[in-house]
Amino acid sequence: MRTLDTPVKQIRRKIFGEVAKLGFESTDDSLIHDIEAVPYNIVQERAQYRESIYRERAVASERVRLAMGLSLRPENKAVHLTAGVEASNIDEKYYEPPLMQVIPSACSACPSNMYEVSNMCRGCVAHPCMQACPKGAISMVDGKSHIDQAKCVKCGKCKSVCPYDAIAHKERPCERACGVKAIGSDEQGRAQIDDKKCVSCGMCMVSCPFGAISDKSQIFQLAHALREGNEIIAEVAPAYISQFGDAVTPGKFHAALTALGFTNVYEVALGADIGAISEAHHYAKEVATGNLPFLLTSCCPSWSMLAKKQFPAMIDNISRELTPMVATARSIKKEHPNAKVVFIGPCAAKKLEAIRSSVRSDVDFVITFEELWGLFDAKEIDPAAVEASSSLHDATAAGRGYAVAGGVAGAIEACLKEYYPDVPVHIEHAESLAECKKMLTLAKVGKLNGCMIEGMACPGGCMGGAGTNAPYAKAAKALKGYLASSTEKLPSKELEEIELN
Numbered sequence: 001m002r003t004l005d006t007p008v009k010q011i012r013r014k015i016f017g018e019v020a021k022l023g024f025e026s027t028d029d030s031l032i033h034d035i036e037a038v039p040y041n042i043v044q045e046r047a048q049y050r051e052s053i054y055r056e057r058a059v060a061s062e063r064v065r066l067a068m069g070l071s072l073r074p075e076n077k078a079v080h081l082t083a084g085v086e087a088s089n090i091d092e093k094y095y096e097p098p099l100m101q102v103i104p105s106a107c108s109a110c111p112s113n114m115y116e117v118s119n120m121c122r123g124c125v126a127h128p129c130m131q132a133c134p135k136g137a138i139s140m141v142d143g144k145s146h147i148d149q150a151k152c153v154k155c156g157k158c159k160s161v162c163p164y165d166a167i168a169h170k171e172r173p174c175e176r177a178c179g180v181k182a183i184g185s186d187e188q189g190r191a192q193i194d195d196k197k198c199v200s201c202g203m204c205m206v207s208c209p210f211g212a213i214s215d216k217s218q219i220f221q222l223a224h225a226l227r228e229g230n231e232i233i234a235e236v237a238p239a240y241i242s243q244f245g246d247a248v249t250p251g252k253f254h255a256a257l258t259a260l261g262f263t264n265v266y267e268v269a270l271g272a273d274i275g276a277i278s279e280a281h282h283y284a285k286e287v288a289t290g291n292l293p294f295l296l297t298s299c300c301p302s303w304s305m306l307a308k309k310q311f312p313a314m315i316d317n318i319s320r321e322l323t324p325m326v327a328t329a330r331s332i333k334k335e336h337p338n339a340k341v342v343f344i345g346p347c348a349a350k351k352l353e354a355i356r357s358s359v360r361s362d363v364d365f366v367i368t369f370e371e372l373w374g375l376f377d378a379k380e381i382d383p384a385a386v387e388a389s390s391s392l393h394d395a396t397a398a399g400r401g402y403a404v405a406g407g408v409a410g411a412i413e414a415c416l417k418e419y420y421p422d423v424p425v426h427i428e429h430a431e432s433l434a435e436c437k438k439m440l441t442l443a444k445v446g447k448l449n450g451c452m453i454e455g456m457a458c459p460g461g462c463m464g465g466a467g468t469n470a471p472y473a474k475a476a477k478a479l480k481g482y483l484a485s486s487t488e489k490l491p492s493k494e495l496e497e498i499e500l501n
Helices: 007-025 031-042 053-067 128-132 157-161 173-177 203-207 219-228 250-260 269-287 301-310 312-317 324-335 369-378 397-403 407-419 433-444 472-485 493-497
Strands: 100-102 114-117 138-141 144-147 167-170 183-185 191-193 213-215 232-236 264-267 340-345 365-368 427-431 452-456
Touching: 007 031, 007 053, 007 219, 007 369, 031 053, 053 213, 100 191, 114 144, 128 138, 128 157, 157 167, 173 203, 203 213, 219 232, 219 365, 219 369, 232 250, 232 324, 250 264, 250 369, 264 269, 264 324, 269 324, 269 397, 269 407, 269 452, 269 493, 301 312, 301 433, 301 452, 312 433, 324 340, 340 369, 365 369, 397 407, 397 472, 407 427, 407 452, 427 433, 433 452
Parallel strands: 232 264, 232 340, 340 365, 427 452
Antiparallel strands: 100 213, 114 167, 138 144, 183 191
16 A cells, blocks of 8 residues: 655645645736746755756646646747746636646656566576576576566566566556556656546556656646635545544534635535435436446546546446536535535546536536645645534435445445335446456456446545545545444435436
């Protein structure tokens, strides 16, 4: 399980804090100067992580652009740090794909899928590595095994038979983390993302130890809008539990968001409750009767993109019910038609879901929990130190359980058993894109007919998302306690009648 309190995360938090401060404090006259100062505020006297202060500032500059919602600058021409900032100096700026981008100056051009003999090789008499190699790629050089990379087919048989574990399998961490094989190499050996394959889950971003992959942000625009004092309402994903420390109760979290300038706070679990009831009805009506062979959940945007990109024949099997984010946003807009709605959650891919043209999202801003820390830092708000206000109480334990893998399927199953007791229930779920792909392959060949299939792109579900602050195991344990304390366990069947179109 990845560790979240790393230098890379600390650098990202500093960048988000500085960029949020720009949105809260900079004027039209000072903005250009203030943006140019950020890399120098971040990297001061000496380089900490790279060979020179100049490279660190170059990387920081590109991070600033992405945090402003701008694209990276080209390497082969002179483009000023603030070029195009006029288009971002607004309250409303939607994400422009591609969302995930490799910062060239930060990438270390790690070896891609390569087997190499380490100094642990003892030059043993048996030479099992040579015997196992099907291509004759291994020979003895100066008494040690040597792999001819031109002949090697990367089968790994040599590594599996070495008694000293002296053969290392080197592959890019970002490439290893990508479940859709969207990571390749450019002409200089640096990581390159194939946007046709990428589903924007962000696992490559959180797996790169050099912090060379980053996503775009709306944090500047949101800070700017909050400064204006307009009606801005937060909808918070259920994975928020424990993301800002053990001492931050739901009441304190609500109060901290109010201190930032949000006029109201809703739980996205409200939309999850609506979705669970709707999905249960859909399953009973369509799948249990044989009208559909199986039904795929739609709340994870990366899972949906995977199905649409690699299994296009299954598009009709993807649920058309509103995702929790969209259902909650529409509920908010019905009560507050002039408000701006901000989704706050653990997911990078939600940034693209909010702008898709196929379904109106009613979401104006999307930020992650990681980016929210930057907003708190910019306003010097410590969520643990604020006085708690009213707690969040819009949802049931079933809806809040969407935050972990199996939670969506579990909520739908519980609703089916409660409200459709005569309908047989068949539920499957997968977490991580690699496992999701296997599940979709089984469904494609008819192995999962009659099933409701939940897919989560991130290991562990939403609480393992790219925009989280807390380790998964800790966050999941805290969520379990939160679910147990929830007053209502299942959503009312009456939610099925809500009109949100």
